[in-house]
Amino acid sequence: MSSTELYIPRGTTAGANYVLDIDPKRAGWEYCSLRIVELAPDGTHTFTTGDSEWIVLPLEGGCTVRMADERFQLLGRESVFASATDFAYAPRDAQVQIASGAGGRFALAGAKCERRLPARYGPAPEVPVEERGSGTQLRHVRNFASADAFDCDKLIAVEVVTPGGNWSSYPPHKHDEHRPGVEAELEEIYYFEVDGPNGFGYQRVSPSREGGSDVLAEVRSGDAVLVPDGWHGPSIAQPGHDMYYLNVMAGPGETREWRICFHPDHTEGYR
Numbered sequence: 001m002s003s004t005e006l007y008i009p010r011g012t013t014a015g016a017n018y019v020l021d022i023d024p025k026r027a028g029w030e031y032c033s034l035r036i037v038e039l040a041p042d043g044t045h046t047f048t049t050g051d052s053e054w055i056v057l058p059l060e061g062g063c064t065v066r067m068a069d070e071r072f073q074l075l076g077r078e079s080v081f082a083s084a085t086d087f088a089y090a091p092r093d094a095q096v097q098i099a100s101g102a103g104g105r106f107a108l109a110g111a112k113c114e115r116r117l118p119a120r121y122g123p124a125p126e127v128p129v130e131e132r133g134s135g136t137q138l139r140h141v142r143n144f145a146s147a148d149a150f151d152c153d154k155l156i157a158v159e160v161v162t163p164g165g166n167w168s169s170y171p172p173h174k175h176d177e178h179r180p181g182v183e184a185e186l187e188e189i190y191y192f193e194v195d196g197p198n199g200f201g202y203q204r205v206s207p208s209r210e211g212g213s214d215v216l217a218e219v220r221s222g223d224a225v226l227v228p229d230g231w232h233g234p235s236i237a238q239p240g241h242d243m244y245y246l247n248v249m250a251g252p253g254e255t256r257e258w259r260i261c262f263h264p265d266h267t268e269g270y271r
Contacts, residue, residue: 006205006215010222017045020224022189024112027226031154031250032187033110034224039063041103047096052110053117053155054090055145057246059193061104065090066097070119076104077124080193080244081161084127084142089120089152107191109145111155111250122150132168139168147258156186156249156258162237164195169233171266174208175259176229178252184259186251188227190235192219192243199241206231219243231263 005028013021020036033052036059037045056065058076065072065088072088090096092113098106128143142159143149162168175186194201203225205215213230217223237243249258 006213006226006228007217008224008226010220017047020191020222022224022226027187027189027228029187029228030252031112032189032248033108034189034191034246034248035108035110036105036191036222037098037108038105039098039100039103042101043103044097044099046098047108049090049092049094049096049110051092051112053092053113053153054096054108054110055122055155055157056088056090056096056098057107057109057144057157058085058087059105059107061100061102061106063098063100063104063106066099067094067119072119072121075124080159081195081242084124084129084144084159086124087122087144089117089122089150091116091119094119107246109155109157109246109248111152111248113153113155115153117151117153133170136166137168137170138163138166147256152256154250154256156256158247160235160245160247162201162235162243162245164237164241164243165239167234167236169235172204172206172231172233172263173260174229174231174263175251175261176208182259183261184251184253184257186249186258188232189248190225190227190232191246191248192223192225193221194219194238194244195242196240199243200238201241201243202234202236204232204234
């Protein structure tokens with residue numbers, strides 16, 4: 001897949017229901033999906049989960065999520081830079097309605113799966129938040145649906161906020177091979193938002209094999225980058241403009257785990 005297909009500028013996949021719509025067919029892979037839906041005040045959106053599990057994640061605003069006899073009230077947040085948020089898990093083979101009195105923007109992170117797990121609510125105070133790295137490599141990671149924080153069948157999803165001027169997703173790392181105990185094979189989507197009307201950042205993906213993925217993209221709010229393979233990182237935030245990204249991952253492994261391999265040329269002196 002060419003670099004122009006892996007970098008997805010804001011609006012280029014928009015349709016009647018979503019301002020961003022990435023499914024396995026569009027991405028050219030098997031598992032990961034990401035949709036962004038914007039609701040006007042008193043707006044609603046209904047979708048069928050099909051063969052995938054989904055997490056409804058407020059980006060801005062709150063909503064009510066209904067599935068059969070389940071009803072979850074998501075308080076949400078003012079923006080992705082404000083805090084972690086509560087969220088709702090929707091299993092495969094279900095119909096979901098999202099309704100928002102005040103309106104807002106909501107991410108639907110999905111992965112094709114096999115098991116049908118119960119619908120659940122994820123409280124914001126229970127989201128593990130960590131500081132990773134130090135100095136100009138410091139970033140804040142919200143592990144709301146990491147492999148060890150929230151039970152899913154295939155889906156792994158986390159949020160990262162990189163302070164302006166800092167690097168994250170560093171050292172470059174990959175997860176495109178199945179090597180038990182060392183590396184897990186995972187597709188990945190990066191979805192970006194940058195603080196401020198003119199903020200931007202940069203995302204690098206470099207080949208881990210001959211003919212592999214190769215991207216250097218200037219990213220702005222609403223853009224996405226697909227990572228089917230390759231070393232990914234760094235993610236670089238413009239000075240004075242914090243950068244947020246949502247990572248959505250899934251793969252074929254029998255065990256749901258996040259195992260990565262760092263690029264050997266970039267680990268010396270890493271903090």
